[in-house]
Amino acid sequence: MLQAQIKNQNFLQFTLDNPKAISEPFAFELGKHTQVEVWDTGVIVFTPKDCDQIAAKDIVLSSAVHGNETAPIELCNTLISQLLKQTLIAKHRIMFLIGNPPAIHNGTRFIEENLNRLFSGAHSEGEGLTNGERVRAKKLEQYVDRFFAGGNADSERLHYDLHTAIRGSKHEKFAIYPFRQGKAYSAKQIMFLAASGIDTVLFHHEPTTTFSYFSSNNYQAHAFTIELGKVMPMGQNDMTRFIALKEMLTRLMTAQALDCDEFDASKVNLYQVNRAINKQTEHFEFTFANNVENFTAFPKGYILAKDGDMDIKVEAATESIVFPNANVPVGQRTVLCLIPADPSNID
Ligand SMILES: O=C(O)CCC(=O)N[C@@H](CCC(=O)O)C(=O)O
Numbered sequence: 001m002l003q004a005q006i007k008n009q010n011f012l013q014f015t016l017d018n019p020k021a022i023s024e025p026f027a028f029e030l031g032k033h034t035q036v037e038v039w040d041t042g043v044i045v046f047t048p049k050d051c052d053q054i055a056a057k058d059i060v061l062s063s064a065v066h067g068n069e070t071a072p073i074e075l076c077n078t079l080i081s082q083l084l085k086q087t088l089i090a091k092h093r094i095m096f097l098i099g100n101p102p103a104i105h106n107g108t109r110f111i112e113e114n115l116n117r118l119f120s121g122a123h124s125e126g127e128g129l130t131n132g133e134r135v136r137a138k139k140l141e142q143y144v145d146r147f148f149a150g151g152n153a154d155s156e157r158l159h160y161d162l163h164t165a166i167r168g169s170k171h172e173k174f175a176i177y178p179f180r181q182g183k184a185y186s187a188k189q190i191m192f193l194a195a196s197g198i199d200t201v202l203f204h205h206e207p208t209t210t211f212s213y214f215s216s217n218n219y220q221a222h223a224f225t226i227e228l229g230k231v232m233p234m235g236q237n238d239m240t241r242f243i244a245l246k247e248m249l250t251r252l253m254t255a256q257a258l259d260c261d262e263f264d265a266s267k268v269n270l271y272q273v274n275r276a277i278n279k280q281t282e283h284f285e286f287t288f289a290n291n292v293e294n295f296t297a298f299p300k301g302y303i304l305a306k307d308g309d310m311d312i313k314v315e316a317a318t319e320s321i322v323f324p325n326a327n328v329p330v331g332q333r334t335v336l337c338l339i340p341a342d343p344s345n346i347d
């Protein structure tokens with residue numbers, strides 16, 4: 001019955017019809033080749049039965065960690081539908097997560113609290129599990145844990161957490177590479193992203209409470225937050241802009257040759273996060289306009305923002321800004337300041 005619903009409607013529709021929970025987890029088979037399990041609302045796992053001859057990969061694709069970031073939701077739902085209709089046959093274990101279904105209904109980034117600030121246990125700090133996002137962050141952590149624990153010990157773990165940005169960007173598609181605690185960055189992953197049309201990577205400088213850092217730090221997954229352009233309402237995304245990404249994800253899921261180029265720093269834009277500027281007071285404001293694009297560079301000494309009595313100035317020769325957002329709670333990130341990255345730690 002539930003199985004028929006997700007096959008006939010589609011998994012996104014089923015998720016939106018059951019935004020808070022499903023009555024019970026369920027499972028079914030596709031032909032003789034794939035086991036499908038629905039663990040919770042927005043949580044579906046495809047397990048191929050014949051994946052043991054090839055180097056195993058365990059793949060997590062998450063979308064809607066921010067409810068109004070619709071292009072990744074549409075892209076993932078298309079891939080899920082193709083798997084359910086068996087026009088694509090998975091050759092690796094894949095878990096799709098639709099992060100925050102109530103916020104999709106609401107058409108907003110979140111309902112009460114930014115889900116992507118609540119991982120690595122932040123959901124239970126302070127006031128504890130007091131809202132839907134906190135409860136969901138804890139559950140999403142458990143699903144990632146269960147999924148990776150269920151794979152082969154030596155399988156390659158991947159987690160692409162798909163987003164779109166609030167404002168336009170000089171580099172339309174880009175990835176945030178979570179802090180690596182001194183470990184090298186993966187050249188192979190950077191070139192996979194480039195082949196997917198994501199030609200810009202930011203190396204984060206510190207641990208964060210994001211979903212991608214959680215998977216990277218706890219499960220040694222190749223994990224990234226990926227920004228796929230500017231936020232648009234559901235149904236209004238130009239899906240032709242994601243042809244390369246869809247093709248590479250399809251090849252990945254179906255164990256086809258990826259045919260990525262050898263690493264070449266001149267083929268990608270690499271930035272290092274120099275610093276995150278956190279909001280200190282309720283009187284924080286940027287000096288630049290709302291339509292200034294991500295990756296705009298400012299010269300040393302330029303006053304980027306005022307926070308109460310404090311001027312926040314550019315510290316390096318130039319700093320490029322990304323994700324400026326004054327409308328966050330005190331203590332949270334208002335903007336990341338970037339400098340060119342040194343590619344020597346890419347292996
Ligand atoms: O455009 C914006 O201001 C925000 C877009 C977005 O949701 N970005 C992620 C980045 C997470 C990371 O740093 O890995 C976020 O803010 O959660």
Ligand SMILES: [Zn+2]
Nearest residue numbers: 066069163164
């Ligand atoms: Zn987002």
